[in-house]
Amino acid sequence: xGLGRIQVSKKIAIIGAGAAGLCGAKHMIEAGCDVTLYEIGxxxxxxxxxxxxxxxxxxxKTLHINTARDLTAFEDFRFDGNVQPFPDHRDMARxxxxxxxAYDITRRIxxxxxxxxxxxxxxxxxxxxxWQVVTEHGDTEDYDSVIVASGHLSKPEEVPLLRDGFTGEYxxxxxxxxxxxxxxxxxxxxxxxxxSCDIASDVCSTAERTVLVARSxxxxxxxxxxxRPFWEVLKPFYNPWVPAAVRGSAIKFFTWxxxxxxxxxxxxxxTKKVHATSNANIVNHIRYQRVTxxxxxxxxxxxxxxxxxxxxxxxxxxIAATGYxxxxxxIKPEVMAVKxxxxxxxxxxxxxxxxxxxxxxxxxSDSALNWIVxxxxxxxxxxxxxxxxxxxxxxxxxxxxxxxxxxxxxxxASSRHNIExxxxxxxxxxxxxxxxxxxxxGVPVRDIGIGTERRLAAPNPQPAAAE
Numbered sequence: 335x336g337l338g339r340i341q342v343s344k345k346i347a348i349i350g351a352g353a354a355g356l357c358g359a360k361h362m363i364e365a366g367c368d369v370t371l372y373e374i375g376x377x378x379x380x381x382x383x384x385x386x387x388x389x390x391x392x393x394x395k396t397l398h399i400n401t402a403r404d405l406t407a408f409e410d411f412r413f414d415g416n417v418q419p420f421p422d423h424r425d426m427a428r429x430x431x432x433x434x435x436a437y438d439i440t441r442r443i444x445x446x447x448x449x450x451x452x453x454x455x456x457x458x459x460x461x462x463x464x465w466q467v468v469t470e471h472g473d474t475e476d477y478d479s480v481i482v483a484s485g486h487l488s489k490p491e492e493v494p495l496l497r498d499g500f501t502g503e504y505x506x507x508x509x510x511x512x513x514x515x516x517x518x519x520x521x522x523x524x525x526x527x528x529x530s531c532d533i534a535s536d537v538c539s540t541a542e543r544t545v546l547v548a549r550s551x552x553x554x555x556x557x558x559x560x561x562r563p564f565w566e567v568l569k570p571f572y573n574p575w576v577p578a579a580v581r582g583s584a585i586k587f588f589t590w591x592x593x594x595x596x597x598x599x600x601x602x603x604x605t606k607k608v609h610a611t612s613n614a615n616i617v618n619h620i621r622y623q624r625v626t627x628x629x630x631x632x633x634x635x636x637x638x639x640x641x642x643x644x645x646x647x648x649x650x651x652x653i654a655a656t657g658y659x660x661x662x663x664x665i666k667p668e669v670m671a672v673k674x675x676x677x678x679x680x681x682x683x684x685x686x687x688x689x690x691x692x693x694x695x696x697x698x699s700d701s702a703l704n705w706i707v708x709x710x711x712x713x714x715x716x717x718x719x720x721x722x723x724x725x726x727x728x729x730x731x732x733x734x735x736x737x738x739x740x741x742x743x744x745x746x747a748s749s750r751h752n753i754e755x756x757x758x759x760x761x762x763x764x765x766x767x768x769x770x771x772x773x774x775x776g777v778p779v780r781d782i783g784i785g786t787e788r789r790l791a792a793p794n795p796q797p798a799a800a801e
Contacts, residue, residue: 352380761785
């Protein structure tokens with residue numbers, strides 16, 4: 335895209351070497367920046383590394399991605415053609431390791447290094463921001479900017495009623511790994527997101543009994559339709575000129591074609607949007623009565639669960655797929671506070687009070703994280719190169735308030751929806767705010783490739799070329 339290089343190399347820290355952190359590093363390195371990544375564990379790939387020694391991954395033995403391979407691939411780095419249409423965690427870990435090697439990122443990573451504090455340096459000024467990164471080893475390093483890409487799926491959000499009341503085997507889905515250990519047991523899985531439906535599908539074939547408790551009403555979209563990934567069939571409806579209502583109707587129609595009515599599976603109806611669940615198996619398991627759906631838990635008495643329909647059952651194991659609590663253990667609340675399981679960030683990335691601090695990948699989305707993160711880092715890059723300017727603090731706070739109000743109007747009240755992003759309107763907002771930022775500095779308004787049409791990625795660069 336003819337970016338060129340900045341005249342003075344900026345020194346940038348990135349927290350986390352998962353998909354978002356690696357993508358951020360790749361683009362900032364190409365822009366001429368001196369990049370250092372901090373990673374708690376000894377591997378790249380974050381949550382996709384099974385039994386990752388960083389202790390933050392929730393990957394289980396049978397985990398596959400929810401978005402199709404070619405949608406999930408970074409724009410300029412495709413998967414190997416032999417990789418299955420919905421890669422598993424092994425495929426993803428290999429892919430991200432290859433990406434880090436191809437773009438000469440790996441040598442810039444400080445492995446086994448936990449960050450304990452990200453703070454403004456004593457010399458910090460809005461006109462010349464400066465940040466300090468402190469590690470568990472007692473080292474402090476100064477940077478021009480910090481990009482936080484540590485993720486938001488590492489601290490289990492517990493429900494005290496379940497955790498403290500159930501006297502059988504209890505675990506949060508974060509710690510679930512292998513279905514084999516649950517054979518012949520009576521299992522209750524609480525939740526109806528991607529993990530809970532995967533886990534219920536895993537255990538139900540060999541368990542004595544499997545119950546899935548839906549705390550909210552799901553939209554379980556199929557992974558395949560007409561033998562093709564669901565995204566590919568729905569792709570024409572994801573053009574920006576297609577009204578959101580039409581797109582939503584198409585999703586519901588094709589879901590109904592494959593899965594029928596959610597209410598017929600035992601789920602309660604809903605009047606507001608929810609984050610869609612993508613699963614290829616759970617509906618069949620429900621239809622075959624391997625999984626029974628319940629709509630809520632009223633009480634817990636030892637191993638006995640009392641459901642909202644008045645029935646009660648005894649279980650051996652309760653697996654709580656009750657989501658995650660967003661946390662930033664290395665940033666003090668006076669710098670960036672977590673509020674209602676969300677962050678007050680302009681365009682989901684910028685704290686209005688600070689300059690040179692960004693958050694990458696802190697969202698739940700209806701599409702591939704990698705695609706959206708690419709749009710985010712291209713947006714961030716322009717500010718770091720000094721080509722564009724942010725709006726006033728008041729304007730950023732107004733945008734944050736408007737986004738919150740839209741979420742409250744649109745989505746069912748739930749902590750997971752506080753960071754919800756729908757990629758079509760979000761990309762539109764990124765492009766709009768970038769044009770506004772370009773006008774503030776008087777540079778020619780141009781397209782920087784945010785949310786471009788998904789296409790087959792260019793051939794992978796050879797790792798040797800990056801040496």
